[in-house]
Amino acid sequence: MAQRILLDMIKLRSVMAEDPTIALPECYFHDSSAMNSFKSIRELAAFRFSCRRCEDAPCISVCPADALDKDAEGIITRHTNLCISCKSCVTICPFGTMMTDFFTHRRNRDLFYDLSNKKELELFIEACPPGVASLTEADESPAENIYRLNDKVLVKEYLYSTEKP
Numbered sequence: 625m626a627q628r629i630l631l632d633m634i635k636l637r638s639v640m641a642e643d644p645t646i647a648l649p650e651c652y653f654h655d656s657s658a659m660n661s662f663k664s665i666r667e668l669a670a671f672r673f674s675c676r677r678c679e680d681a682p683c684i685s686v687c688p689a690d691a692l693d694k695d696a697e698g699i700i701t702r703h704t705n706l707c708i709s710c711k712s713c714v715t716i717c718p719f720g721t722m723m724t725d726f727f728t729h730r731r732n733r734d735l736f737y738d739l740s741n742k743k744e745l746e747l748f749i750e751a752c753p754p755g756v757a758s759l760t761e762a763d764e765s766p767a768e769n770i771y772r773l774n775d776k777v778l779v780k781e782y783l784y785s786t787e788k789p
């Protein structure tokens with residue numbers, strides 16, 4: 625059965641709250657057209673799971689570079705080629721969805737773990753804070769706050785939803 629990587633964003637936040645110097649190591653998938661290679665999984669997960677999907681999204685209005693957009697599902701996308709890292713969106717977001725570490729310029733692929741490579745995947749898991757990344761054969765499990773980010777990545781996160789339970 626195919627293994628997926630499970631990233632526990634809830635655990636990561638608690639580790640980062642104790643030690644702000646800790647961050648999720650950068651990683652990408654070499655062969656995925658669905659992922660923006662130079663965007664962190666943390667950013668993708670924040671827009672997918674934590675963003676409140678504001679109707680008149682102030683982050684989009686304030687962006688001086690037209691770098692933010694909503695996709696068909698209402699999920700915010702940041703066009704890294706347009707973003708000038710001014711962080712106006714971080715300041716204006718009333719829910720703290722965006723973190724300043726999203727805007728680090730990443731131009732050297734050698735600084736990233738290629739998660740499509742088995743060895744680099746193992747090294748990435750070792751480099752993560754303990755308990756944050758693991759391999760699993762399980763699929764998403766909303767009862768455990770585990771959701772699919774894509775075919776290869778599961779994220780454990782509290783899901784923001786406007787739907788009534």
Ligand code: SF4
Nearest residue numbers: 687707708710711713
């Ligand atoms: S940091 Fe980037 S996305 Fe955010 S407002 Fe500035 S240009 Fe737009």
Ligand code: SF4
Nearest residue numbers: 675676678681683717
């Ligand atoms: S302002 Fe914040 S919560 Fe609202 S759409 Fe933008 S990122 Fe999401």
